[in-house]
Structure formats: structure tokens, C-alpha cells
Amino acid sequence: MTTTPANWYPDPTQRHEFRYWDGAVWTSHVSNRGVASVDDPNAPASPTAAQSVPTVVYGTESAQNIQQQISGTGWRGAGVEGVAAGGGTIFTEPLLVVNQKAKLIEITNQYAVFNGAGIQVGSVSQVGQNAARKVLRALTNVDQFLTHKLEVTDMGGNVLMKLTRPAKVFKSTVVVTTPTDQEIGRIVQENMIGKIHFGLESNGQTVGSIKAENWRAWNFRIDDASGTEVARITKTFEGIAKTLFTTADNYVVQIHRELAEPLRSLVIASALSVDTALKQDSK
16 A cells, blocks of 8 residues: 555656556556657566656656746746645646647637646547538637537546536536536626626535636636635736737636535636636637
8 A cells, every 4th residue: 555646757667757656556647748648558667667656746848838837927927836736637636727729720629737747637628519510610700609518538538527618699608517417517607798707506506706807807716605715717828929820828727725516626617618618709
């Protein structure tokens, strides 16, 4: 038995930069320069490496960009210092960095989700688009009014949550469900003029809220039902090329404390869907 928490650690086989430790054994999930993949299960590994237990968490070279987004000040980053190590999953990290895949023409929404060490812990991808829908999105602005479906997955490809933004005219709603389509709650836009804010609802009860901190809705604070801030979403600078020529957005999400369900899932869903629910439409 070991008390070493599940997370990414230097690969003991030395074939890759990092390998995922699930809390008991090494897995086949590996990472190189911030890009995760699955290792060849038939590749040889020394018995010593296979039996080793990790003790230290390290970053990667590509983590420098993530760190800039986290600790940079002003428009360059969220200004967050002293990030604590998390549990290695989207639901157990106190800080997440959400980077949208940069494309000259945005056809499908895709996001990579990193932890504070710059290691990818999950992804968000739009699903359910047919060829006609993709053409419609490429040539017109009509797609923003249609239903959008996203799936949140871990690095093994397992679906963690589903996010559905039904067709809308003015205000957005995001329905958050489990992988088996059981509703967890909803993120409901409550106004259109001034500083945008959303309600977090579950079983007909308000469990929290999201409030834009300025009329342009770049940054958000997330409160619980009592009005206490429990998380914060900060938009960071994508770089000149991305800003001028693509629709990509980057966000840093800081979760201040452990949260109980359903608020925990709704806060994570908010961080991963705010771009689709609001910012993507403005572009």
C-alpha cells in the first residue's frame, strides 16, 4: 500500500517524460511536452521501474506557458501564486487552465484542460455535429443559435460529464448531466444587459451564481448560495497571433476550497462551458 496520491510523475521507465500513477500502480497513460497519450502496453520495462513509487511531482517544458497564464499579472495571467498540488483529475485539482484549440476557422469547439503543473488532465470536445452543421457554422453565424453538446473526458477517454446548451435566441442555458444522462443541474443566464450573470440550479433550487466582473464579461466570480466566493474564472492572454487570427480563448479557473455536490460539478461545468455559453457567441 502507498499514500502517494494519484497524479502525473516522472516516468520510471524513462521512455516518456511523465506517467500517470493512479494511487496504487503505474498506468499506461503518459505525457511528453504536455501532450498526453497511451503507452505501448507491450513495451519492455524494468522490474525496478514497475515497482517504484513516485514521491515528487514535476512540471514539463511546456508548463512554462501554463505557468505564465497562472502567475502572470495584468492581462497576461491570473496572478495566482502558490498553487497547491491536486489529485490529478479535473474534479480534484484546485486550479485548472482551459485552453481552446486555436483554429483559423472554428468548426468544432475543443479545449484542453491542464492542472497547475502544466500537465493535461482532461479535454472538452463538441459532439453530435454532422457535415451539414459544420458547413453551416463555417459559412454563417446561425450555428450560435443551435444546440451545442460537449463531452468532458479524462485522459483515458472516459466521459466525466456532458454539457448541453439547448438552442437559444437571447439567453443561454447549459444542462449538466452525468455520463449516463442524469441531470446534475443547470447554468442559467439571467440577464442580457450590463454585467452578465448566471444562476447555478439543481432540483429547482439555486445553489450558486456566476457573476461577470465587467460588462465585457472577461472574468467571472462564482459564489455559493450564501453569496460567498468559491471559485474564480480569469481570461488570460492568448498571444498576438491567436487574438488576431483565431477564436481561441484561454481561461484560468481557481477553486478556493473543496465543494460538495452538486455545486462541485456545476462549478467545474461553468469553467468548461462559459466560452460556449457566452463568449463564443460574441465572436
